[in-house]
Amino acid sequence: MTFGRHAPRPTAAEREQASHVSLRRIAALFTTYRWQLLLVTAIIVASSAVAMASPFLLRAVIDTALPQDDLRLLVLLTAGMLAVAVTTAVFGIIQTWISTRIGQQVMHRLRSDVFTHLQRQSVGFFTRTRSGEIQSRITNDIGGMQAVVTSTATSIATNLTTAVATVAAMVALSWQLSLISLLVMPPAVLLTRKVASMRRELTARRQQELADMNVAIEESLSISGIQLSKTLGTGPFLAERFAASSKRVTELELRSELAGRWRMAMMSVVFAAVPAVIYLAAGLPATAGKISIGTVVAFTALQTGLFRPLLGLMSVGISLTSSLALFARIFEYLDLPVEIADPAIPADIDPARLAGHVRFEHVSFTHPGSPLPAVDGVDLEIPAGTSLALVGQTGSGKSTLAALMARLHDPDAGRITIDDVDIRTMALTDLASVVGMVSQETYLLHTTVRENLRYAKPGATDTEIEQAASDAQIHKAILALPEGYETMVGSRGHRFSGGEKQRIAIARTLLRNPKVLILDEATSALDTRTERAVQEAFDRLAAGRTTITIAHRLSTVRNADQIAVLDAGRVVEHGTHQSLLERRGRYAALAA
Template identity: 70%
Template structure:
């Protein structure tokens, strides 16, 4: 199959890859990011209202302070003094309460957006073809769903409210400053140009670093996924590669440390620079207030109120600039997520599906002039296949390795679609059926049986979530695995281990057969399901297959011709073409390719 995943590589990004990722991040539309929040307009409006109310309430504080210093204290007006101090405390309490409401709503909206992103990516990836997962490195998908979406959490959760809050506070504070003294306000504007320039530079740096960091996290995830699975641990222990894997993991982790340091330091030196600038502004204000030419008869209360506003301006202004930095740097994360969401669905449900009940299907299977070529390949894996398997009969596919047997069988379950021609069941093109309906019609048991890390019962119920315990036991008996399961310490509640590691190959096969029996498919594909078993185990599994095959249309792939000699018909494939068809005895009599394989 084309495009095998890269395993065990300790690759570093090339300059071309960095440029491509940077261009991709730049192409992410802010409008598309904003659309993520569209369903939550009411909540965001409520948050905006609380922000405005909080900002307006906060505006009163400096004016109360001026009245306190210029009027209440000098005049020893106790009533005014008490009223002003109570008002200041009340405003603080009100803004704090509004802040709690704002945080609760904005965090909830942000988490809902995160939830939607996670589920959208997971759902979309579930619709991808087998080719996508063959091309994609192990662990890469998990890294994007967990690390990339997780890295966007602070941006998604707080960006909208942070912009509204900081912008409102900045504007309101600036208006209040102008109201107090327009002359001193001009001095404060000196901080804006360096602040904006420094923030833009930091944003560009962090965007590049973020792309590198997420790629490194994906590599780290790949190493963990491949090295700490049961198969990976077995491989490293038997080949003695543990030290190499530790070195690889260590180098990747060290690169992450360097990237995190670079990202943090990029913000720290900007913050340090801005702190110096903001610290110099009050000194200039005091100087201006003391000079006759610029003081304009300013009172002490006005000066104190103005400097408190100027100090308060630092936080929202820096917060606003930080949002810009975070949003720009997070474009790399959005680019990686949107890259997955924009993947075309190669094998999808039809626009107008044929509604068929799996129980009413007879199982008449046909391949009509089927040709198939893998993406990027100039040579067809299958060419001009014409086969007919009447309902309830069996067809065996044989041939040398690479002849196209597995590829042909994969078309029946729509793991691939024909490049030309069609595959039908009861005369209906498989592409006209919903994938869920097709899964109820076609069952597959392959050589590589996959069991999830759960109990035996949960593995069997995976095929039919609403199956009763009685149905599960009945399927296990038919697959000749019930007695073995009952003999386990916890019976059907025994955990099978990673990919069923505690069971032998034959036992896993029989569990897979029981799982397939629960779905009761009318068409069954057996893909070299006994090729890796010893003779005794193969006989037990074959008996289970015989029970499974009763009344079904069977498509069997096997290297051992002894397992297919009783098939109703046998098709011999060579280089993607059917070169012989017939029964076992007929093909031996022809003394052709099949006879040579049987020799």
């Protein structure tokens, strides 16, 4: 497990990648909602325009209505102020509802796109990648982007529109005082860029540490992880390592939140000091009497209102720049090439009408990073409805050949056909309905027995499910459970014995009714009595199907129509059980 190590700092290449996430690509996430965004923008502009009436109403109150004791004018002006407040509040509610809805839909699409794209990745990708890392990207990274996705566009539009309208109103009131207020802008922009850069790097490190923590949870708190830690007595050690990882996350969160805070605080002080400078400027001999009190009060109110959107724009800029690290991690997954993809034009076949005649024609395959081929020039033919057994030492290529048949990998050379149709030309869903696989490691979901079986065929009726369980000789055992088919299986099915899990897997495969069946060392971990019961279920399952069986125990394959002996990825012997024994070669040595 890796979570005990300190999270590595992002490399220069990673920082470069984060900095080059295209803002155009981020903006493309919102293209579907462009009309809604235009509506939001229109509402924001209207709200900002209405809000700009307030300082002019205030000036009229101070300079005209109050000095002249004009009650009617005062009532109209104050009513106008109230109307402005109500109107902007209503606009704000509508704008927030639309923008939040758009943001949540974008979040939903991102999560769904990443999940769907990862579903299309090859088994090799999941072999290389920690499951906790994958979960962290879908939950932590996309969750961390939520504030940016849901509010960035509207925050920019709101703050920018408000700032522009405020500046226009300030210039209309007094262009001289406007110059004083705007002197703070250049240093504010430079400061924002510096803080954003600091937070972006911290964000990348924090997300990596969160991913490590997710891995810790996934590996240590699964049923298998708990059993391992209890049997090895490593619980206190794991708790200590997890606490260290959690502490690093806390420190990075704190540093990320505080990054540049003192700089921004200094800017807030400068912004707060500007009104004092304005009052001073209005009272200087050169300007005394030229600017009315109402103008000064209204201008000061506008100036205070200007700094709020300016600070908002700075904060949004910091958040957006910081989130580039998150977008980089998500787009990295979305950009992963699909190694095993549906053909552009799938073969026009009816899976139900295929006979199941299988051929391996000069098939070779080498695992990435391996110097030697796992399968090398294999030629085999399995007529429809017959059985082939693959035997050989561990690492001889048996399981790799089965994985190629199920298209978990694609061969580097040669081809595999079913009824003379290359399986690479079949739609993946068609191939999955034709080829069924039962492996030694049976994976059960944390749900009811019924839903575990229905997972293979979502539209299966209860009658079909129970019939499949009966054929797999597991129906009676299920009925004996506390709640029968509604009994919760538990994490990874650990409440069931190995033989029971295998028979549930057989029932699941029976529901799909595949024409080609692969049994990958499915009874190697069972005791003799359980193996006999499971083998009977296998015999029912294999009836009328083309069957490829992989086993270490030769007793389970002696009745196969043909047996192929593999060594270093090559077929070194081929024949029936009896003919191979008489040959006194590799198979006879294995059987001895």
